[in-house]
Amino acid sequence: MKRTKIPFSTTLCLVLIAFGGSVAMAQTSTFNQRQTSHVWKSKHGNFQFNGKATKKEGNYVTFRTTDSFEITLPVKYLSDEDLAYLKYLEGSGPLPPGITAAAGSSSPGTTPPTGGMANNQGPSTDDTAMNEGTTDPAEPMPTEPETGDPTQSYAPGASVDVMVDGKWYPGKVIVVRPSDNHYYVTFNMNGQGRPAWIAASELRPQKAATTSDTSPMPGSSDEPLESFDFKGIPVTAKKEIGYDVGPMREGDTLKLRYVSGKWKSWGNLASESPDADAPAGGDKVRLAICSVSGGNQAQTLTLVPGGTADTPFIWQADKDYEKIILQINDPDKTFADNPERGVTYAIAIVRAGP
Template sequence: MSIFRCHCLPVFSLIFVGLIAGSSFAQNVSYPTSQTNYTFKSKYGNFEFTGKALKREGEFVQFRTTDRTEIWIQVKHLSDPTLSYLNYLNGQGPAPTDLAGGPSTPGTGPGSMTNNPNSGSPGTPTDNGTSAPMETKPADPLKGDPDKVYTPGTAIDVLVDSKWYPGKVFARRPSDNAYFVSYSVDGRPKSGWIPAVELRPQGEEQPMTADPMEDDAADDMSSGDLSSFDFKNVKITAKDPVGYVVGPMNKGDVLKLQYVSGKWKTWGGLATASPDDQIPAGGNKCRMGICALFPNNDLQKLTLVPGQTVNNPFSWTADRAYDKIILQVNDDDGDFASNPDRDVTYAISIERAAAQ
């Protein structure tokens, strides 16, 4: 009996240690803030962006891109070098071989323009830094260069119905040189994957006639409709970056929100998460966001509406004057078009600050 116990105890100890190690690996991880920018890539090379890793929660990792956009990606979609880098940040492995040479190819720094060597696109830079001749040119002279490479954070113009609108690059898909961009058409912010031929560096070729947001912003500020109002029900859809336009707010104005009904989600096909739950599915990814939309189409997330407002309305006070305040689902990946087509209803009110 003593021999049996002598042989089995080490085995049980190893199993116990393994369970502890597995449990600690699955726990939440916060990555060091002192890290440099790194180019993170997907498992199959169809998605990449430059930035920093913030934290891991279960099977999701939160990143912040170089243009301050925060996104969540499942671990199973990340490439082996990216996983090795995350382990290195967590003190669980050596530095990846590509870290010393920069976040992309050797000789390039963070945020540098890179090409996919397997894309086979004409005009790809050669080893000596020169470009091979283009085999074809776009037939429409207004279109952009199909082989132009843009880095995340680059200000670009997007071609829509023969007109150019300002936008910004969030991520690159090397397989077909397409880009996930955020832009605005006639005052409505949009986002999605756009091929390089429909992009150009901002301000090139024909000048834009006007910022599409200027007229809307001017109308809002000149309407004179800056009075206080009691609670009224409004719907916010999960598929639209501008779920609901609250309008202009001055410093000291108070916006109150109270959940009424509805469910949505920022992934999958079923809308099963309530933004008013104490802990909604996906954490804050299904919360209601209060954002500022600026005349240059930049969108700034100001705060998130917490849960359990159905009996206790949430109040937010404007810290400055804003041309346009909007409500939207807190979709960190920016791909609103792929969200389930559902909306939620909130009762909102505004208390205007006394004129100074």
């Protein structure tokens, strides 16, 4: 498969034209950046991305994604919830339910309007921004025969490998288009950053984050346990110990955020996301936080709900645990019979003070 490189700014200009024409002179309102990063979605669900609203000019609003790209879109194409959130950011409406305001801010508000032309150039094509968040190998990965899973879904910000001409290159998801399971990604090809819309069948979770290693995090009962920030980990559905987190002490806090992948605890096709609001099978596809002591069977402590790609799930240890593990919530505990595939979560631990 050969691809023609199209500048990101050109792509977004074409999107703006398709959305309804040019941007005229308009007053500009700049949003306070104390707002938290938010998952912005279109009215009809054909795209979504993570970022902050930076300014509004007439009927257009500009965003900066968590990967430092700038996107300008017509306001009318945002979901009703996001339109309400924009009103809150402007100081003209309440905070919509389910959205968290920045700490110490009852309403971020905007700066006074200024005149100016709306930005219709789309994201920056600066190589530094384009390469941000990806590795930079001198050569592509070796040719491999496997392809991506066309049924797998990815969240904005997920680290992925991109298939081009039979070779995999490391990249990151910027914008999600659920309508046809396509993703706008940036990836490094022979040391150069490139953006493109890629089908799920030509993506896979980044190889570095999908190994079968289930060793515990650093630390043991004889060593001080340290806090660490979010890092991607694979969780397999084929074993009781889907991932070994390790020991946790009373007061330690575990944070989990869904990144990518689908699995099931029955049947032959791994087709359900544990992060969906209402997945087929319900709790049978949820991620379970369990404790293991000695040679006993794992005891489920709690289930991780859906929606963690937007808001991480937080669990705090109520006592000392010899070992905490993650597993698919398989009711019959026949893990080896589950369909192949696993999921990827980002995990962080905040250790309690002495």
